Amino acid sequence: MSDTEVMASGPADETAGDGDRCLTPAMRQEIEQLCRKYPRKQAVTLPALHLVHEKLRHVPRRAVVEIAELLELSPAEVQDTLSFYGFFKQDAPHGDCRVWVCRSISCALRGGEDVFQYFCRRAQVEPGQTTADGSLTIEVAECLGACEQAPCMLAGNELIGDLTEAAIDRFLKQREADS
C-alpha cells in the first residue's frame, strides 16, 4: 500500500475540507487526547510520532510541523527528537512489512549475520532498503531481546526465531502467498 492509499483508506469525510494537511482529523484528535495523559504536551512527541509513523510508515516533514502545532512546540524540537531515534523514517515510507534482523552478540554467535546476508540476497534488496515492489524493508537491529531464539528477527509485530536459510525461504514464500 502506498502512502496515498493509506491516507485515502480513512473515512472520506475525515479529510474533507482539510486540504493539504498531512494529519487527518482523527489523528489530530487522538494526539489531543494523548495530551491528557501527561503533565506537559511535549511528552506526547514520541506517541504522536508513533501514531503518524504507524499510519503513514514514515513521518514527513509536514507532519512534523503539524505535530509541533498541536503540541505547542517549535517544529525543530519535534524534528530534534525524531532524528535522535533511528526508528522513524522520514524521506520515504518503509515497505508493507518492515523486518529487523538482529545483529547483536547472541544472534551473531548463531549465524545471524549470515542469515541477514542471505535474506537480502534472496529478497534482492540492499541492507536497509525496500524491495522494488515496496513489499519488504529489511534492516538490521540491535539486540531484540529474544536471545533464547537466536538468531531472530522482528517482521512487523511478529517475532521469528531460530532463523535458518530455510526459515527465510519459508517466510518469503508465505509473504508471496499472502499477497
Next chain:
Amino acid sequence: MSDFEPVLLARIDRPESHRRSDYEATGGYATLRRALQSMTPEEVRDEVRESNLRGRGGAGFPTGLKWTFLPADHDGPIYFCLNADESEPGTFNNRILMEHDPHQVLEGLILSCFATRSTTAYFYMRYEYPRAWKRINDAVAECYEAGYLGQDILGSGYSLDVVTHRGAAAYICGEETGLIESLEGKRAWPRIKPPFPAVQGAFGMPTVVNNVETVACVKHIVERGADWFKSIGVPADPNDPRDAGSYGPKLYCVSGHVENPCCIEAPLGLTVAELIEDHAGGVWKGRRAKAAIPGGISMGLLTASEFDCPLDFKGPGRYGCLGLGTAAVVVLDETVSMVDFLHNSCRFFAHESCGQCTPCREGTAWSLRLLERIRAGRGRLQDLELLLQIGDSIGIMPGTTICGLADGAAWPIKNAVRKFRSEFEDYIRRTNPDGYDVTDPVPALDWQATTPVP
C-alpha cells in the same frame, strides 16, 4: 539450593498465565488487597528496605533506599517510571515476565507506587517488544476494570494511573535519566546527577525509576516478608560494612553457544558453570567454552577458567568484570574469534552511544574503526594499546562521561584485549605480516569495502 522454589517464573507455563482471571485464580492481587487494607505506604517501603532488595536493572542499587530519597514533605505529584527498556545484549528476562505474567509485574508496580506515594506510573517499554506491549496494555485495561487501578483503588482511598509509553529503539533510554528525557519527548540524553530523579525527575517532580524484575520482586517481598527474601541468595559480608548482600531470587538469561538457551530463576549466587551445565544443557555441539559475558555485554568477559564466578552483586567484579549487570550470560565456544566478538561489541556501542559526551561518542566510534581495521588485515600491534587507552579513559569511572554507557563499552574492550591478548597479537601478525610493527600512520580505509580476513 535444592529446596528453592521459583516465584517469579512460577506461573509462566500456565496456558492463560497472562490473563487477570488466571492470575487471580493463583492468588494474584490478594497481596495488593491486603497491603492497601492493612499497611501504610511507609510499612510497605520499610519491608522492601528491610529485604535489602537491590535493583535488577543492572546497577544493583538498594531499592528501598532509593525510595527513601524521595522528599517526605513534597506536596506535588510523585511519578514512578517503570523501566521496561530492556536492551542490554543477551538480556530478555523482563520480556518473559511481561509476556507471560504481566499481572505479576503490575501488582508489583502498584505496590511500589503505593509505597512511594506515586500517583502516576509511566510504563516505558522498548519498541522491540510488540507482544509484551500488547500483553501489558491488555493487563492494564483489565486492572482498570477490576478497580486495581484508577480512583480509590479497592476502596483504600489510594489512586493510581498507569500510562504505557513506547520507546523508539534506543539503548540509552534504559539509563534512568535518559528514560526520563525520552518520556518528556526529548532526545534521550542522560542528565548530570545530582539532582537525582528522586528529587527532580520526570517533569521536574520527584521520580522513582525501577526495573520490571525489581517491582516483580516487590510483590513477593510484600507477600512473604523480608525474612523470606533474605533467606535466599548470598548474605552480606560481615567484614564489609558497605556490602548490602545479594538476596533473593534472580532471573538468569543464558544464550549463545549453549544447547538450550533459556531464562531461569535461581537464587543469586549461582555460578556461571552451574547455569551453563545444569540449566542450559552445556556448551553446544559438544564443544568447549572459550569465554562468557557475565551479565549483558557491557559487563565484559570471563574466560572459561573463570566460570566458577558466582553471579551475585560482588562476583563478576572479583574477576575483573564490571559487575553483575543483568545476569544475562552469553557463552562463546572455542571456535569464536575474539576479534569478531570485540568487533560486534564495539559496533553495538558505537551505534548506541547517544552522542552527548565526546569521550563516549568518539571513543566508541574510534574503537569500532580500530576493530574494522584489524579485521580487514591492516591492524598494528600498537592498535591494542590504543584500544586499551580508549577503554581506560571513557566512562563514569575515569570521570569523563555523564552516564555509564561508556563504561559498558569499555569493559569488553579491556577484558578482551587483556584476557586474550595473545590471540589479538597473533591475529594481527598473521593478517598483517609485513606491517605489524610499522609506526607510520596507516592511510584511511574505505570502510565500506573492508571485509574480515578469513
